[in-house]
Amino acid sequence: MIEVAKEAAIESGKITLSLQGKRHTFIGKEKLGDFTTEADITSEKKILSILQTKFPDHNFISEEIGKIDNGSDYWWIIDPLDGTIPYTSGLRTFGVSIGLLKDKKPILGVVNLPAMESLFWAEEGKGAFLNGQEVKVKANNDLSEAIVAFGLGHRQERQKMLNELVMPIADEVRYPPVVDCAVFGGSMVAAGIYDAFVHYAYPWDFAAAAVLTTEAGGKVTDLKGKPIDWFQPRIMYVASNGLLHDEILSLIE
Template sequence: MIELAISAAKEAGKILLENFGKIEQVDRKGERELVSNVDLASEKKIIDMIKSKYPDHDILCEESGLQERASDYRWIIDPMDGTHNYIYGINMFGVSIALEYKGEIILGVINLPYSNELYWAEKGKGAYFNDERIYVSKRGMKNALAIYDSGLYKETTHRTGFLANIVGKIFNIRVFGASTRHLTYVARGSADLQIEYGDKPWDFAAGGLLVEEAGGKITQLDGSKWNIYVESYISSNGVFHDEIVDLYKNYAEQSLKDQ
């Protein structure tokens, strides 16, 4: 199954690369969400490849939604993560494919085609980047590079308020506009912490497994166990994860008092 996921991610990545800078059609699917003809072509390629080998499997996609066949297996697909980057000519975008078995993510593949980066992981078998085993960093909070994406939603003030609480406790902060990029940076040790708001299952199902298999940690903001249905989460190298969770809890508690 991992071979199929890798092949599908590569083929979808070719579609993204071939059309980068040549977007013909962009539609709105929400107040701040865009979808292009390339998203749809990439998604169709992945679905067709999966259906040709596993026609009875369930499929959950960003654009076409859930195709349910009462299977224990469900593929979770983001045919183009970082759509806004892609549409605006920013080269940080990727393909994410995960496979869930009885509610547990058992494999994940991320292809970042512009930079020729392929990541994959299987449950209990480690995480890999272009055939090399990868591990999270061992840096502590003081020297940490963090990725913080609050999204542009109604709750933005609350979310950026928490950022102000940690900015003086870490080394630096970045935002790249694509969960696939954020999670792979944590998994390979380029970043030490990621705080993400407003994600969907297809955004981080594969990347969450990558982080765990690379030795990192991912939880909900309050430290409880993550699952693909939570929209906000913390991923990290695990070294100072609990400290970040405590900071968030204290901030959330104080925010309630101040209301």
């Protein structure tokens, strides 16, 4: 299954790259600041065509089409283009995310950051990889030396995020960057670049990156330190190197 997921992520990444420089028509969703474009839709169609051909009986949750429930124990959770705003602004921080749950637990993840030529993948019990090289989380247990990144979400949520999440942590760490693409932020934890990433996100934003992070030696939970419920509409979560996880949670309780 991992090879099929990689193929889907690579092919959809080619589509997003080919369309990035074109003029985009934005289609607003239910939240101010949440948009989709023809690139999202075309990328999603490519991913689904590959996955559904190989696994027609599996279930699917994708950002654009929603849920397809075939009664399977397997759920593919897909973001065909995460980081639409940086993507349409010409930035490189956008990506394709394909995760797989079995019995409600993430077991496989692929993230393609095509503008960076970075393909991440991981399977349960087999480690995490970037372009074929195994990656590990950063072995840092000193919060004052940590890089803890944040996603600030939609415009109307940012003040709450700043007050309740960013400010309690920002003064305790070495650097608190704001990240404009959730799959990028999660992948950077797995790659040992960030020590942690805190975000309020949709399941498709980090299902794949959660597998990457845990297989690289890290930890992913909700703000209470509990496993993620992947069928909630939005989830506040922390992905970390594991060594700093409890300390970060204690600051935002």
